[in-house]
Amino acid sequence: MATQMQLARQGVITEAMKIVAEQEHVTAEFIREGVANGTIAIPCNINHKNIIPRGVGTGLTVKVNANIGTSSSYPDPEPELAKLQAAIDAGADSVMDLSTGNNISASRQAIIAASTVMVGTVPMYQVTVETIKKRGAVVEMTKEDIFDVIRQQAADGADFMTIHCGINKNVLKALIDEGREMDVVSRGGSFITGWMLHNDAENPLYEYYDEILDICAEYDVTISLGDGLRPGCIADATDRAQIQELLNLGELTQRAWDKGVQVMVEGPGHVPYNQIAANMQLQKRLCHGAPFYVLGPLVTDVAPGYDHITSAIGGTLAAVSGANFLCYVTPAEHLGLPDLNDVREGVIATRIAAHAADLANGNKQAWEWDLKMARARKVLDWPAQLDLAIDPVKAKEYRCRKNKSDDEACSMCGDYCAVKIVGQYLEEHMRKN
Incomplete structure (x- = not known):
């Protein structure tokens, strides 16, 4: 079965493209052309049956994601289903299931079955949890462990998957040589970094990237190229490690497009206000106009309890400067697992940031x-x-x-x-x- 990108390149306007065009008040041909050249993505897994497709990218309204999912401290999936509904009710365009508690597969399957919006996942979370249960440490994971989970999550209907493919030995050398205040704050990035350092080996997600793309193409999963070395504090923003990884993500974007796989590229993180525009413009240039998906950016480190505000401040400038997709940050960021009210507050704050950017971008x-x-x-x-x-x-x-x-x-x-x-x-x- 062909992907949205492959069909778009054949001149086919799919039902998903028509739905997105109607939502955005643009022509279906505009959407088709954007999907064909990679500047628009429609994350829409063939096995996610009740999804209402949405588009992310150039010329479209800025989209908002809400992160939900269990943790080892709160493994019950039922509250996460309530958070899913709260996020949808508050106007989120997507959710990411970041579960690390018990029964990760059951949690994901329940969320996908209940969700009418895009659902994203981070396969490395499940790989890590299962590897620790089987072998005692994440550094013992194998290529087979990774690919079994990626295929399972794709088959379950994940619309986009964050894969930390951009970290390779050159990136780690830049991290070590320059040094950081906070090293690696991405969970997925930390698992891969720890594995590489312990095993003195190349990142299997980078080494076997083409095989990942084959799975994504089979289910029309959009690959969200994770920024495993995103800055986790203001002092680390825009350093060599971050930019070296971004250079890799540009290469990986082109390789995905060559196989007809849709791409989004993820970005920082904690970034001072005066560096945000440059970060966005650099990403767009290096990654050939692919949709850019940012966490925040948070413009200060000193506002725990109010990080939905620090994120919204950075999010508006990011979206005015080229970002297409804002991942929410809740008041609980850096403090604990968000509750229902935190989810709602995070979605609304990020929607305000997105709408302010839509106004500045002249959206009718x-x-x-x-x-x-x-x-x-x-x-x-x-x-x-x-x-x-x-x-x-x-x-x-x-x-x-x-x-x-x-x-x-x-x-x-x-x-x-x-x-x-x-x-x-x-x-x-x-x-x-």
């Missing part, structure tokens, strides 16, 4: 949304304002708690509402003239 739908809100505010149409809010639940709760039911203005201005006063005098002026 985004501008129409804001214009509707402005017009509703002008006439003090509270039902319309609340319905138009990016988070209607919180907006309605504030409106009810802070005002009397019959208040025309809000309690902040009360009788001195600027909109109401000027509206009255403008109306009087129009009557006289």
Whole structure:
């Protein structure tokens, strides 16, 4: 069966392309052309039966991902299904199942079966957990262990998979020679780095990359090229190791496209505000315009409990500068596993960042949304304002708690509402003239 990219190159407009075109208010031919040349990806595994396809890439609205999944401390998958629904209700375009608890396969299968949005995975998490159970240490994993999990997750319906293929011996040399404050903070990156150092061997994900692509092509899995050496603190941003890995990701992007496999490229991480635009532009150049998927970027290290805000600040600039897909960060980042409220707060904060970028990028739908809100505010149409809010639940709760039911203005201005006063005098002026 052909992939979306292979079909697009044959001139075929698939049903998924038509759905994305309708969502984005663009032509189906625009989507087909973007998928064909790699600047748009539609992560849509042939075995994910109830997905509503979404597009990620140039010329489209900025998309938002929510991370969910069990941990060794919280292995029960049921709360993660509730988080899945909370993320979808809050407007997430995708979720990633990052489970590391018991029954990883069962958790993933349940999430994919319940999800109408894209589902991503990180196969190295399951490989690591299973290898430790079987052999006692991640450094004992084999190529077969890795490929068995990748194939299983693809067959289960994972729409995109984060694979840390870009770390090779040259990248590790750059990491060791330059030194870092925080070394490696990516879990998948740390597993691969530890294995390579212990075994003094090349990264099997890099060495056998073509075989991974064959699996992705079979199920039309989009490969999300993971940034295993993303900076985990501001001091490590844009160093040699990060850039050397990015150079590898550019090469791997082209090799995936040669096989008709769709690609997204992942990016940092913790980056000071003044370096974000350059990071995005460098990625786009080195990776040939492939969709860019960023975590944050977080613009400071000192805001635990508020990292959904530090992430949103960086996310807007990233998306204005070329990023196409923002992975949420919740208030629980760096502190613990997010709960339902953290998931909701993270999605909304990241959606605000994405929408702000859509406005700056001139997206017509985004501008129409804001214009509707402005017009509703002008006439003090509270039902319309609340319905138009990016988070209607919180907006309605504030409106009810802070005002009397019959208040025309809000309690902040009360009788001195600027909109109401000027509206009255403008109306009087129009009557006289």
